Amino acid sequence: MDDVVTPFVAATIRTATPLALAALGEVVVERAGIINIGLEGAILAGAFGALLGATAGGLAGGYTGAVIGGALVALVFSLFVVRWRADQIITGTALTLLTLGTTGTLYRSLYGATGAALSLPTSAPLPIPGLSSIPIVGNALFSQPPATYLAYLLAPALAIWLRHTHAGLALRAIGERPEAAATAGIPVDHYRVLAILFGGALGGLAGGTLVLAQAGTFAEGISSGRGFIAIAIVVLGRWSPLGVALGALLFGAASALQFAFQAMGWSAPYQLFLATPYLLTLAALAGAVGRVRAPASLGRPLDG
Protein backbone atom coordinates (compact mmCIF):
# COMPACT_ATOMS: atom_id res chain seq x y z
CA MET A 1 0.00 0.00 0.00
CA ASP A 2 2.71 2.41 1.07
CA ASP A 3 4.76 1.96 -2.05
CA VAL A 4 1.85 2.89 -4.35
CA VAL A 5 0.05 5.57 -2.37
CA THR A 6 3.03 7.45 -0.97
CA PRO A 7 4.74 8.17 -4.31
CA PHE A 8 1.37 9.04 -5.85
CA VAL A 9 0.47 11.53 -3.13
CA ALA A 10 4.00 12.90 -3.13
CA ALA A 11 3.91 13.42 -6.90
CA THR A 12 0.48 15.03 -6.62
CA ILE A 13 1.71 17.55 -4.06
CA ARG A 14 4.90 18.22 -5.98
CA THR A 15 3.06 19.06 -9.20
CA ALA A 16 0.31 20.95 -7.40
CA THR A 17 2.61 23.25 -5.43
CA PRO A 18 3.66 25.70 -8.17
CA LEU A 19 0.15 25.62 -9.67
CA ALA A 20 -1.42 26.37 -6.28
CA LEU A 21 0.98 29.24 -5.52
CA ALA A 22 0.43 30.87 -8.91
CA ALA A 23 -3.34 30.34 -8.83
CA LEU A 24 -3.68 31.68 -5.28
CA GLY A 25 -1.93 34.85 -6.38
CA GLU A 26 -4.15 35.13 -9.44
CA VAL A 27 -7.28 34.74 -7.27
CA VAL A 28 -6.36 37.95 -5.48
CA VAL A 29 -5.68 39.70 -8.80
CA GLU A 30 -8.96 38.54 -10.36
CA ARG A 31 -10.93 39.40 -7.24
CA ALA A 32 -9.77 42.96 -7.92
CA GLY A 33 -11.28 42.71 -11.41
CA ILE A 34 -8.02 42.24 -13.30
CA ILE A 35 -6.99 39.23 -15.35
CA ASN A 36 -3.23 38.83 -15.70
CA ILE A 37 -2.41 36.60 -18.66
CA GLY A 38 1.17 37.65 -18.01
CA LEU A 39 1.18 35.21 -15.07
CA GLU A 40 2.94 32.78 -17.38
CA GLY A 41 5.65 35.40 -17.85
CA ALA A 42 5.85 36.00 -14.09
CA ILE A 43 6.41 32.28 -13.47
CA LEU A 44 9.12 32.19 -16.13
CA ALA A 45 10.77 35.32 -14.76
CA GLY A 46 10.60 33.76 -11.30
CA ALA A 47 12.32 30.64 -12.57
CA PHE A 48 15.06 32.74 -14.16
CA GLY A 49 15.34 34.90 -11.04
CA ALA A 50 15.77 31.70 -9.05
CA LEU A 51 18.61 30.68 -11.33
CA LEU A 52 20.41 34.02 -10.92
CA GLY A 53 19.70 34.24 -7.21
CA ALA A 54 20.74 30.68 -6.44
CA THR A 55 23.95 31.05 -8.40
CA ALA A 56 24.82 34.14 -6.38
CA GLY A 57 23.41 33.35 -2.97
CA GLY A 58 22.30 29.75 -2.59
CA LEU A 59 18.74 28.74 -1.79
CA ALA A 60 17.70 31.90 0.01
CA GLY A 61 19.07 33.94 -2.86
CA GLY A 62 17.20 31.71 -5.28
CA TYR A 63 13.81 32.19 -3.67
CA THR A 64 14.44 35.93 -3.30
CA GLY A 65 15.38 36.16 -6.96
CA ALA A 66 12.24 34.23 -7.89
CA VAL A 67 9.94 36.60 -6.02
CA ILE A 68 11.69 39.65 -7.45
CA GLY A 69 11.52 38.24 -10.99
CA GLY A 70 7.78 37.60 -10.79
CA ALA A 71 7.09 40.94 -9.14
CA LEU A 72 9.05 42.80 -11.83
CA VAL A 73 6.84 41.39 -14.57
CA ALA A 74 3.79 42.27 -12.48
CA LEU A 75 5.10 45.79 -11.96
CA VAL A 76 5.28 46.38 -15.71
CA PHE A 77 1.82 44.84 -16.10
CA SER A 78 0.33 47.15 -13.47
CA LEU A 79 1.99 50.16 -15.06
CA PHE A 80 0.35 49.39 -18.40
CA VAL A 81 -3.00 48.18 -17.15
CA VAL A 82 -3.73 50.27 -14.07
CA ARG A 83 -1.77 53.42 -14.77
CA TRP A 84 -2.22 53.63 -18.52
CA ARG A 85 -5.50 51.68 -18.80
CA ALA A 86 -4.06 49.45 -21.54
CA ASP A 87 -5.81 46.29 -22.71
CA GLN A 88 -5.26 43.54 -20.12
CA ILE A 89 -5.26 40.55 -22.47
CA ILE A 90 -2.87 42.00 -25.02
CA THR A 91 -0.55 43.45 -22.38
CA GLY A 92 -0.43 40.11 -20.57
CA THR A 93 0.25 38.20 -23.77
CA ALA A 94 2.99 40.62 -24.78
CA LEU A 95 4.62 40.41 -21.35
CA THR A 96 4.70 36.63 -21.55
CA LEU A 97 6.38 36.92 -24.95
CA LEU A 98 8.75 39.57 -23.61
CA THR A 99 9.77 37.34 -20.71
CA LEU A 100 10.30 34.37 -23.02
CA GLY A 101 12.57 36.49 -25.21
CA THR A 102 14.38 38.22 -22.37
CA THR A 103 15.07 35.13 -20.26
CA GLY A 104 16.09 33.22 -23.40
CA THR A 105 18.47 35.96 -24.48
CA LEU A 106 20.01 36.42 -21.04
CA TYR A 107 20.31 32.69 -20.52
CA ARG A 108 22.08 32.19 -23.84
CA SER A 109 24.37 35.18 -23.28
CA LEU A 110 25.28 34.07 -19.76
CA TYR A 111 25.51 30.33 -20.25
CA GLY A 112 26.23 29.83 -23.96
CA ALA A 113 24.05 29.27 -26.99
CA THR A 114 22.81 25.87 -25.97
CA GLY A 115 22.79 26.59 -22.25
CA ALA A 116 25.21 24.67 -20.09
CA ALA A 117 23.67 22.00 -17.91
CA LEU A 118 23.55 23.81 -14.61
CA SER A 119 23.24 22.19 -11.29
CA LEU A 120 21.78 24.44 -8.64
CA PRO A 121 21.33 23.92 -4.93
CA THR A 122 17.90 22.37 -4.54
CA SER A 123 15.69 22.76 -1.56
CA ALA A 124 15.59 19.48 0.27
CA PRO A 125 12.33 18.23 1.78
CA LEU A 126 11.78 19.58 5.27
CA PRO A 127 9.98 16.88 7.25
CA ILE A 128 7.64 18.25 9.89
CA PRO A 129 8.21 16.30 13.08
CA GLY A 130 5.17 14.29 14.09
CA LEU A 131 3.01 15.02 11.05
CA SER A 132 5.46 13.43 8.65
CA SER A 133 5.22 10.12 10.49
CA ILE A 134 1.46 9.77 9.98
CA PRO A 135 1.06 6.38 8.28
CA ILE A 136 0.80 6.21 4.48
CA VAL A 137 0.30 9.91 3.59
CA GLY A 138 2.30 11.63 6.33
CA ASN A 139 5.59 11.44 4.57
CA ALA A 140 4.09 12.49 1.23
CA LEU A 141 2.22 15.47 2.65
CA PHE A 142 4.61 16.69 5.30
CA SER A 143 8.03 15.94 3.96
CA GLN A 144 8.05 18.61 1.28
CA PRO A 145 10.03 21.70 0.37
CA PRO A 146 9.09 24.84 2.34
CA ALA A 147 7.20 26.39 -0.57
CA THR A 148 4.62 23.62 -0.30
CA TYR A 149 3.94 24.49 3.34
CA LEU A 150 3.52 28.10 2.31
CA ALA A 151 0.79 27.00 -0.10
CA TYR A 152 -0.87 24.98 2.70
CA LEU A 153 -0.96 28.06 4.91
CA LEU A 154 -1.77 30.58 2.22
CA ALA A 155 -5.02 28.98 1.04
CA PRO A 156 -6.90 29.25 4.36
CA ALA A 157 -5.20 32.55 5.21
CA LEU A 158 -6.37 34.15 1.97
CA ALA A 159 -9.86 32.70 2.41
CA ILE A 160 -10.11 34.37 5.82
CA TRP A 161 -8.52 37.56 4.55
CA LEU A 162 -10.98 37.91 1.67
CA ARG A 163 -13.97 37.25 3.91
CA HIS A 164 -13.18 38.82 7.23
CA THR A 165 -10.83 41.74 6.83
CA HIS A 166 -11.47 45.31 5.80
CA ALA A 167 -8.88 45.13 3.03
CA GLY A 168 -10.20 41.80 1.73
CA LEU A 169 -13.75 43.11 1.52
CA ALA A 170 -12.56 46.29 -0.16
CA LEU A 171 -10.69 44.24 -2.74
CA ARG A 172 -13.81 42.20 -3.53
CA ALA A 173 -15.90 45.35 -3.77
CA ILE A 174 -13.44 46.66 -6.36
CA GLY A 175 -13.75 43.48 -8.39
CA GLU A 176 -17.53 43.62 -8.36
CA ARG A 177 -18.26 47.33 -8.72
CA PRO A 178 -15.14 49.47 -9.07
CA GLU A 179 -17.08 52.71 -9.56
CA ALA A 180 -19.08 52.17 -6.38
CA ALA A 181 -15.93 51.23 -4.50
CA ALA A 182 -14.24 54.42 -5.67
CA THR A 183 -17.26 56.46 -4.62
CA ALA A 184 -17.06 54.84 -1.20
CA GLY A 185 -13.54 56.20 -0.90
CA ILE A 186 -11.58 53.01 -1.58
CA PRO A 187 -8.32 53.78 -3.39
CA VAL A 188 -9.10 51.45 -6.30
CA ASP A 189 -5.88 51.81 -8.30
CA HIS A 190 -3.76 51.43 -5.19
CA TYR A 191 -5.46 48.14 -4.31
CA ARG A 192 -5.20 46.86 -7.84
CA VAL A 193 -1.48 47.56 -8.12
CA LEU A 194 -0.80 45.82 -4.81
CA ALA A 195 -2.95 42.85 -5.83
CA ILE A 196 -1.09 42.55 -9.13
CA LEU A 197 2.30 42.74 -7.37
CA PHE A 198 1.20 40.08 -4.87
CA GLY A 199 0.06 37.83 -7.73
CA GLY A 200 3.32 38.39 -9.58
CA ALA A 201 5.42 37.63 -6.51
CA LEU A 202 3.55 34.37 -5.95
CA GLY A 203 3.85 33.54 -9.64
CA GLY A 204 7.58 34.15 -9.34
CA LEU A 205 7.74 31.91 -6.31
CA ALA A 206 5.92 29.23 -8.30
CA GLY A 207 8.63 29.52 -10.94
CA GLY A 208 11.23 29.38 -8.21
CA THR A 209 9.89 26.07 -6.93
CA LEU A 210 10.10 24.64 -10.44
CA VAL A 211 13.81 25.41 -10.51
CA LEU A 212 14.80 25.02 -6.86
CA ALA A 213 12.55 22.23 -5.66
CA GLN A 214 11.97 20.22 -8.83
CA ALA A 215 14.21 20.56 -11.87
CA GLY A 216 17.38 21.74 -10.14
CA THR A 217 18.12 23.69 -13.27
CA PHE A 218 16.66 26.29 -15.61
CA ALA A 219 15.52 25.67 -19.16
CA GLU A 220 14.11 28.13 -21.69
CA GLY A 221 10.33 28.11 -21.47
CA ILE A 222 10.40 26.00 -18.30
CA SER A 223 7.03 27.44 -17.23
CA SER A 224 5.48 25.54 -20.20
CA GLY A 225 1.96 26.93 -19.85
CA ARG A 226 1.59 26.63 -16.07
CA GLY A 227 0.51 30.25 -15.84
CA PHE A 228 -2.40 29.58 -18.18
CA ILE A 229 -3.27 26.38 -16.35
CA ALA A 230 -3.25 28.35 -13.09
CA ILE A 231 -5.71 30.84 -14.58
CA ALA A 232 -7.95 27.92 -15.54
CA ILE A 233 -7.63 26.57 -11.99
CA VAL A 234 -8.91 29.92 -10.70
CA VAL A 235 -12.07 29.42 -12.78
CA LEU A 236 -12.34 25.81 -11.67
CA GLY A 237 -11.89 26.86 -8.03
CA ARG A 238 -14.62 29.49 -8.44
CA TRP A 239 -12.35 32.36 -7.43
CA SER A 240 -12.12 31.03 -3.88
CA PRO A 241 -8.72 30.28 -2.32
CA LEU A 242 -9.78 26.93 -0.90
CA GLY A 243 -11.46 25.93 -4.17
CA VAL A 244 -8.30 26.90 -6.03
CA ALA A 245 -6.16 24.79 -3.69
CA LEU A 246 -8.42 21.82 -4.38
CA GLY A 247 -8.28 22.52 -8.12
CA ALA A 248 -4.49 22.54 -8.02
CA LEU A 249 -4.53 19.21 -6.17
CA LEU A 250 -6.84 17.77 -8.83
CA PHE A 251 -4.37 18.81 -11.52
CA GLY A 252 -1.51 17.43 -9.49
CA ALA A 253 -3.33 14.13 -9.07
CA ALA A 254 -4.08 13.88 -12.78
CA SER A 255 -0.43 14.45 -13.60
CA ALA A 256 0.63 11.96 -10.94
CA LEU A 257 -1.73 9.40 -12.48
CA GLN A 258 0.20 9.60 -15.74
CA PHE A 259 3.42 8.73 -13.89
CA ALA A 260 1.59 5.86 -12.23
CA PHE A 261 0.26 4.59 -15.56
CA GLN A 262 3.67 4.90 -17.14
CA ALA A 263 5.23 3.05 -14.23
CA MET A 264 2.68 0.29 -14.69
CA GLY A 265 3.73 0.00 -18.32
CA TRP A 266 0.33 1.10 -19.62
CA SER A 267 0.98 1.48 -23.30
CA ALA A 268 -0.21 4.76 -24.70
CA PRO A 269 1.70 7.32 -26.73
CA TYR A 270 3.77 9.36 -24.29
CA GLN A 271 2.60 12.51 -26.04
CA LEU A 272 -0.84 11.77 -24.64
CA PHE A 273 0.59 12.00 -21.14
CA LEU A 274 2.39 15.21 -21.99
CA ALA A 275 -0.81 16.69 -23.40
CA THR A 276 -2.89 15.60 -20.39
CA PRO A 277 -2.65 18.83 -18.34
CA TYR A 278 -3.76 20.89 -21.32
CA LEU A 279 -6.62 18.56 -22.24
CA LEU A 280 -7.66 18.47 -18.60
CA THR A 281 -7.70 22.28 -18.55
CA LEU A 282 -10.00 22.35 -21.57
CA ALA A 283 -12.32 19.78 -20.00
CA ALA A 284 -12.29 21.55 -16.64
CA LEU A 285 -13.14 24.91 -18.20
CA ALA A 286 -15.99 23.43 -20.23
CA GLY A 287 -17.33 21.67 -17.15
CA ALA A 288 -16.88 24.48 -14.64
CA VAL A 289 -18.47 27.27 -16.56
CA GLY A 290 -22.16 27.93 -16.27
CA ARG A 291 -22.00 26.98 -12.62
CA VAL A 292 -19.60 29.72 -11.65
CA ARG A 293 -19.71 33.48 -11.67
CA ALA A 294 -16.64 35.59 -12.20
CA PRO A 295 -16.09 38.90 -10.40
CA ALA A 296 -18.41 41.26 -12.24
CA SER A 297 -15.78 43.67 -13.53
CA LEU A 298 -13.23 40.98 -14.45
CA GLY A 299 -11.16 41.93 -17.47
CA ARG A 300 -13.36 44.91 -18.26
CA PRO A 301 -11.44 47.92 -19.49
CA LEU A 302 -10.81 50.28 -16.60
CA ASP A 303 -12.50 53.65 -16.74
CA GLY A 304 -10.79 56.99 -17.31
Place this chain on the structure above:
Amino acid sequence: MADAAAALAALWDGAFGSWYAVTSATLVRAVPLMLTGTAVAVAFRAGVFNIGAEGQLLAGAAMAAAVALALPSGGVATVMLALVAGVAGGAAWAGVAAQLRARFGVMEVITTIMLNFVALYAVSWLVRGPLQEPTHAYPQTLPFAETVRLWRIPGAGRLHLGLVVALVVVIATGWAIRHTAAGFRLVAVGESPSAAASAGLIDVRAVTTRAFLLSGALAGLAGAIEVLGITFALYEDLSPGYGYTAIAVALLAGLDPWKVVVSALLFAALQAGAGAMQRDAGVPSTVVAMIEALLILAVVAAQAARARRSHG
Protein backbone atom coordinates in the same frame (compact mmCIF):
# COMPACT_ATOMS: atom_id res chain seq x y z
CA MET B 1 29.20 49.82 -30.21
CA ALA B 2 31.20 47.86 -32.72
CA ASP B 3 29.29 44.80 -31.53
CA ALA B 4 25.94 46.45 -32.06
CA ALA B 5 26.97 47.63 -35.53
CA ALA B 6 28.18 44.15 -36.42
CA ALA B 7 24.94 42.64 -35.16
CA LEU B 8 22.82 45.08 -37.16
CA ALA B 9 24.94 44.50 -40.25
CA ALA B 10 24.45 40.75 -39.87
CA LEU B 11 20.71 41.30 -39.38
CA TRP B 12 20.49 43.42 -42.52
CA ASP B 13 22.56 40.99 -44.58
CA GLY B 14 20.49 38.03 -43.42
CA ALA B 15 17.28 39.76 -44.47
CA PHE B 16 18.20 41.87 -47.51
CA GLY B 17 21.91 41.32 -48.18
CA SER B 18 21.40 39.39 -51.39
CA TRP B 19 18.69 38.41 -53.84
CA TYR B 20 18.75 34.98 -52.25
CA ALA B 21 18.26 36.49 -48.78
CA VAL B 22 15.34 38.62 -49.98
CA THR B 23 13.51 35.79 -51.69
CA SER B 24 14.54 32.68 -49.82
CA ALA B 25 14.89 34.02 -46.30
CA THR B 26 12.64 37.07 -45.96
CA LEU B 27 9.79 36.62 -48.48
CA VAL B 28 9.53 32.92 -47.69
CA ARG B 29 8.88 33.79 -44.03
CA ALA B 30 6.51 36.60 -44.95
CA VAL B 31 4.06 34.10 -46.48
CA PRO B 32 3.01 32.34 -43.23
CA LEU B 33 3.20 35.63 -41.33
CA MET B 34 0.82 37.36 -43.75
CA LEU B 35 -1.71 34.59 -43.36
CA THR B 36 -1.41 34.11 -39.60
CA GLY B 37 -1.23 37.88 -39.12
CA THR B 38 -4.49 38.23 -41.02
CA ALA B 39 -5.92 35.34 -38.99
CA VAL B 40 -5.21 37.23 -35.77
CA ALA B 41 -6.41 40.53 -37.25
CA VAL B 42 -9.77 39.07 -38.28
CA ALA B 43 -10.30 37.49 -34.87
CA PHE B 44 -9.27 40.55 -32.86
CA ARG B 45 -11.45 42.80 -35.04
CA ALA B 46 -14.41 40.63 -34.06
CA GLY B 47 -13.45 40.75 -30.38
CA VAL B 48 -12.11 37.21 -30.39
CA PHE B 49 -8.73 36.86 -28.65
CA ASN B 50 -7.43 34.00 -30.73
CA ILE B 51 -3.92 33.35 -29.39
CA GLY B 52 -4.07 29.93 -31.05
CA ALA B 53 -2.84 30.65 -34.58
CA GLU B 54 0.21 28.50 -33.84
CA GLY B 55 -1.89 25.42 -33.05
CA GLN B 56 -4.23 26.08 -35.97
CA LEU B 57 -1.22 26.39 -38.29
CA LEU B 58 0.05 23.02 -37.06
CA ALA B 59 -3.37 21.42 -37.51
CA GLY B 60 -3.48 22.73 -41.08
CA ALA B 61 0.05 21.52 -41.74
CA ALA B 62 -0.78 18.04 -40.42
CA MET B 63 -3.93 17.74 -42.52
CA ALA B 64 -2.19 18.95 -45.68
CA ALA B 65 0.70 16.57 -45.06
CA ALA B 66 -1.69 13.65 -44.62
CA VAL B 67 -3.32 14.43 -47.98
CA ALA B 68 0.01 14.94 -49.77
CA LEU B 69 1.28 11.61 -48.45
CA ALA B 70 -1.94 9.71 -49.15
CA LEU B 71 -2.28 10.89 -52.77
CA PRO B 72 1.31 11.20 -54.05
CA SER B 73 0.35 10.76 -57.70
CA GLY B 74 -2.54 13.23 -57.77
CA GLY B 75 -0.51 16.19 -59.03
CA VAL B 76 -2.31 19.53 -58.95
CA ALA B 77 -5.48 17.90 -57.64
CA THR B 78 -3.58 16.67 -54.58
CA VAL B 79 -2.13 20.13 -53.98
CA MET B 80 -5.59 21.71 -54.17
CA LEU B 81 -7.06 19.08 -51.91
CA ALA B 82 -4.19 19.46 -49.43
CA LEU B 83 -4.73 23.22 -49.29
CA VAL B 84 -8.43 22.67 -48.65
CA ALA B 85 -7.61 20.09 -45.98
CA GLY B 86 -5.27 22.58 -44.32
CA VAL B 87 -7.99 25.22 -44.28
CA ALA B 88 -10.42 22.69 -42.79
CA GLY B 89 -7.88 21.51 -40.22
CA GLY B 90 -7.16 25.03 -39.01
CA ALA B 91 -10.85 25.90 -38.86
CA ALA B 92 -11.65 22.69 -36.97
CA TRP B 93 -8.89 23.34 -34.43
CA ALA B 94 -10.19 26.87 -33.89
CA GLY B 95 -13.70 25.40 -33.85
CA VAL B 96 -13.02 23.62 -30.57
CA ALA B 97 -12.29 26.92 -28.85
CA ALA B 98 -15.10 28.65 -30.76
CA GLN B 99 -17.61 26.08 -29.53
CA LEU B 100 -16.35 26.31 -25.96
CA ARG B 101 -16.81 30.06 -26.12
CA ALA B 102 -20.21 30.00 -27.84
CA ARG B 103 -21.73 27.24 -25.69
CA PHE B 104 -20.11 27.68 -22.31
CA GLY B 105 -18.66 31.15 -22.44
CA VAL B 106 -15.15 29.82 -21.83
CA MET B 107 -12.41 32.41 -22.35
CA GLU B 108 -10.75 31.71 -25.68
CA VAL B 109 -7.42 33.16 -24.55
CA ILE B 110 -6.88 30.16 -22.30
CA THR B 111 -8.43 27.51 -24.53
CA THR B 112 -6.53 28.52 -27.66
CA ILE B 113 -3.23 28.46 -25.76
CA MET B 114 -4.06 25.03 -24.35
CA LEU B 115 -4.89 23.87 -27.89
CA ASN B 116 -1.48 25.12 -29.07
CA PHE B 117 0.21 22.73 -26.66
CA VAL B 118 -2.14 19.90 -27.65
CA ALA B 119 -1.44 20.51 -31.36
CA LEU B 120 2.29 20.39 -30.76
CA TYR B 121 2.04 17.04 -28.97
CA ALA B 122 -0.38 15.73 -31.59
CA VAL B 123 2.14 16.50 -34.36
CA SER B 124 4.87 14.99 -32.21
CA TRP B 125 2.79 11.81 -31.99
CA LEU B 126 1.92 11.79 -35.71
CA VAL B 127 5.53 12.02 -36.83
CA ARG B 128 6.60 9.27 -34.44
CA GLY B 129 3.50 7.17 -35.03
CA PRO B 130 1.07 6.87 -37.93
CA LEU B 131 2.79 9.32 -40.29
CA GLN B 132 6.44 8.50 -39.52
CA GLU B 133 8.74 7.71 -42.43
CA PRO B 134 9.06 3.94 -42.95
CA THR B 135 12.58 3.45 -41.56
CA HIS B 136 11.45 4.95 -38.20
CA ALA B 137 14.82 6.65 -37.88
CA TYR B 138 13.64 10.26 -37.86
CA PRO B 139 10.65 11.96 -36.24
CA GLN B 140 9.19 13.19 -39.52
CA THR B 141 7.13 12.05 -42.49
CA LEU B 142 8.53 10.98 -45.83
CA PRO B 143 9.24 13.92 -48.12
CA PHE B 144 6.26 14.62 -50.37
CA ALA B 145 6.40 13.57 -54.04
CA GLU B 146 7.88 16.29 -56.28
CA THR B 147 4.59 16.60 -58.16
CA VAL B 148 2.54 17.49 -55.10
CA ARG B 149 4.67 20.43 -53.99
CA LEU B 150 3.82 24.05 -54.61
CA TRP B 151 5.62 25.41 -57.67
CA ARG B 152 8.71 27.47 -57.13
CA ILE B 153 8.69 30.95 -58.60
CA PRO B 154 11.38 30.85 -61.33
CA GLY B 155 14.57 32.70 -60.47
CA ALA B 156 13.51 33.31 -56.88
CA GLY B 157 15.24 30.55 -54.97
CA ARG B 158 12.99 28.82 -52.45
CA LEU B 159 10.15 31.26 -53.00
CA HIS B 160 6.99 29.47 -54.09
CA LEU B 161 3.50 30.05 -55.41
CA GLY B 162 2.25 30.29 -51.82
CA LEU B 163 3.25 33.96 -51.87
CA VAL B 164 0.67 34.64 -54.58
CA VAL B 165 -1.98 32.58 -52.77
CA ALA B 166 -1.30 34.42 -49.51
CA LEU B 167 -1.39 37.85 -51.16
CA VAL B 168 -4.68 37.11 -52.90
CA VAL B 169 -6.30 35.72 -49.74
CA VAL B 170 -5.07 38.51 -47.49
CA ILE B 171 -6.04 41.31 -49.88
CA ALA B 172 -9.45 39.71 -50.46
CA THR B 173 -10.01 39.40 -46.71
CA GLY B 174 -9.12 43.04 -46.22
CA TRP B 175 -11.49 44.01 -49.02
CA ALA B 176 -14.31 41.90 -47.54
CA ILE B 177 -13.91 43.56 -44.13
CA ARG B 178 -14.16 46.99 -45.73
CA HIS B 179 -16.84 46.47 -48.33
CA THR B 180 -19.16 43.56 -47.52
CA ALA B 181 -22.09 43.22 -45.15
CA ALA B 182 -20.34 40.35 -43.39
CA GLY B 183 -17.32 42.58 -42.86
CA PHE B 184 -19.52 45.33 -41.47
CA ARG B 185 -21.11 42.90 -39.01
CA LEU B 186 -17.73 41.56 -37.95
CA VAL B 187 -16.39 45.01 -37.16
CA ALA B 188 -19.64 46.10 -35.48
CA VAL B 189 -19.58 43.08 -33.16
CA GLY B 190 -15.95 43.69 -32.31
CA GLU B 191 -16.47 47.38 -31.52
CA SER B 192 -19.49 46.88 -29.30
CA PRO B 193 -21.25 43.53 -28.96
CA SER B 194 -24.12 45.04 -27.01
CA ALA B 195 -24.75 47.78 -29.55
CA ALA B 196 -24.57 45.25 -32.39
CA ALA B 197 -27.05 42.99 -30.61
CA SER B 198 -29.47 45.77 -29.73
CA ALA B 199 -29.46 46.96 -33.32
CA GLY B 200 -31.37 43.71 -33.81
CA LEU B 201 -29.88 42.89 -37.18
CA ILE B 202 -26.83 41.05 -35.93
CA ASP B 203 -26.59 37.63 -34.32
CA VAL B 204 -23.51 38.37 -32.23
CA ARG B 205 -22.77 34.78 -31.30
CA ALA B 206 -22.95 33.58 -34.92
CA VAL B 207 -20.74 36.41 -36.17
CA THR B 208 -18.18 35.76 -33.43
CA THR B 209 -18.08 32.04 -34.16
CA ARG B 210 -17.71 32.63 -37.90
CA ALA B 211 -14.86 35.08 -37.38
CA PHE B 212 -13.17 32.55 -35.10
CA LEU B 213 -13.48 29.81 -37.76
CA LEU B 214 -12.25 32.12 -40.51
CA SER B 215 -9.28 33.01 -38.35
CA GLY B 216 -8.47 29.32 -37.83
CA ALA B 217 -8.92 28.64 -41.56
CA LEU B 218 -6.39 31.34 -42.47
CA ALA B 219 -3.86 29.97 -39.99
CA GLY B 220 -4.51 26.44 -41.26
CA LEU B 221 -3.86 27.62 -44.81
CA ALA B 222 -0.56 29.06 -43.63
CA GLY B 223 0.40 25.64 -42.26
CA ALA B 224 -0.65 23.84 -45.45
CA ILE B 225 1.33 26.25 -47.62
CA GLU B 226 4.36 25.90 -45.37
CA VAL B 227 4.52 22.11 -45.69
CA LEU B 228 3.64 22.09 -49.41
CA GLY B 229 6.00 24.93 -50.34
CA ILE B 230 8.93 24.85 -47.92
CA THR B 231 9.38 21.83 -45.68
CA PHE B 232 7.87 19.14 -48.00
CA ALA B 233 7.37 17.02 -44.89
CA LEU B 234 5.70 17.22 -41.50
CA TYR B 235 7.90 17.51 -38.43
CA GLU B 236 7.61 19.07 -34.99
CA ASP B 237 9.38 22.40 -35.20
CA LEU B 238 8.28 23.41 -38.67
CA SER B 239 7.00 26.72 -37.32
CA PRO B 240 9.41 29.00 -35.44
CA GLY B 241 6.42 30.48 -33.64
CA TYR B 242 4.73 32.12 -36.65
CA GLY B 243 1.41 31.94 -34.80
CA TYR B 244 2.77 34.00 -31.90
CA THR B 245 4.64 36.48 -34.06
CA ALA B 246 1.33 36.89 -35.88
CA ILE B 247 -0.04 38.77 -32.86
CA ALA B 248 2.68 41.40 -33.21
CA VAL B 249 2.18 41.46 -36.99
CA ALA B 250 -1.56 42.07 -36.63
CA LEU B 251 -1.33 44.68 -33.89
CA LEU B 252 1.38 46.67 -35.63
CA ALA B 253 -0.85 46.67 -38.71
CA GLY B 254 -3.73 48.11 -36.72
CA LEU B 255 -5.66 44.86 -37.40
CA ASP B 256 -6.01 45.82 -41.07
CA PRO B 257 -5.18 42.88 -43.41
CA TRP B 258 -3.84 45.21 -46.11
CA LYS B 259 -1.33 46.67 -43.70
CA VAL B 260 -0.59 43.17 -42.45
CA VAL B 261 1.20 42.60 -45.77
CA VAL B 262 3.70 45.29 -44.82
CA SER B 263 4.14 44.38 -41.16
CA ALA B 264 4.50 40.70 -42.10
CA LEU B 265 7.41 41.70 -44.34
CA LEU B 266 8.99 43.64 -41.48
CA PHE B 267 8.78 40.72 -39.05
CA ALA B 268 9.85 38.24 -41.73
CA ALA B 269 12.97 40.34 -42.30
CA LEU B 270 13.59 40.44 -38.54
CA GLN B 271 13.32 36.68 -38.25
CA ALA B 272 15.44 36.06 -41.33
CA GLY B 273 18.05 38.48 -40.03
CA ALA B 274 17.98 37.04 -36.52
CA GLY B 275 19.35 33.72 -37.69
CA ALA B 276 22.23 35.46 -39.43
CA MET B 277 22.79 37.67 -36.40
CA GLN B 278 23.12 34.65 -34.12
CA ARG B 279 25.42 32.91 -36.59
CA ASP B 280 27.67 35.84 -37.50
CA ALA B 281 27.55 38.15 -34.48
CA GLY B 282 26.67 35.75 -31.67
CA VAL B 283 23.51 37.63 -30.71
CA PRO B 284 20.83 35.18 -29.52
CA SER B 285 17.92 34.92 -31.96
CA THR B 286 15.53 35.21 -28.99
CA VAL B 287 16.18 38.96 -29.22
CA VAL B 288 13.52 38.96 -31.93
CA ALA B 289 10.87 37.79 -29.45
CA MET B 290 11.85 40.72 -27.23
CA ILE B 291 11.53 43.17 -30.11
CA GLU B 292 8.14 41.74 -31.05
CA ALA B 293 6.89 42.02 -27.48
CA LEU B 294 8.18 45.57 -27.10
CA LEU B 295 6.45 46.56 -30.35
CA ILE B 296 3.16 45.08 -29.09
CA LEU B 297 3.54 46.94 -25.81
CA ALA B 298 4.28 50.17 -27.66
CA VAL B 299 1.14 49.71 -29.75
CA VAL B 300 -1.13 49.02 -26.73
CA ALA B 301 0.39 51.93 -24.80
CA ALA B 302 -0.24 54.25 -27.75
CA GLN B 303 -3.81 52.97 -28.12
CA ALA B 304 -4.44 53.48 -24.42
CA ALA B 305 -3.04 57.00 -24.56
CA ARG B 306 -5.30 57.82 -27.49
CA ALA B 307 -8.33 56.39 -25.70
CA ARG B 308 -7.57 58.40 -22.55
CA ARG B 309 -7.25 61.59 -24.57
CA SER B 310 -10.54 61.05 -26.37
CA HIS B 311 -12.31 60.40 -23.06
CA GLY B 312 -10.78 63.61 -21.76
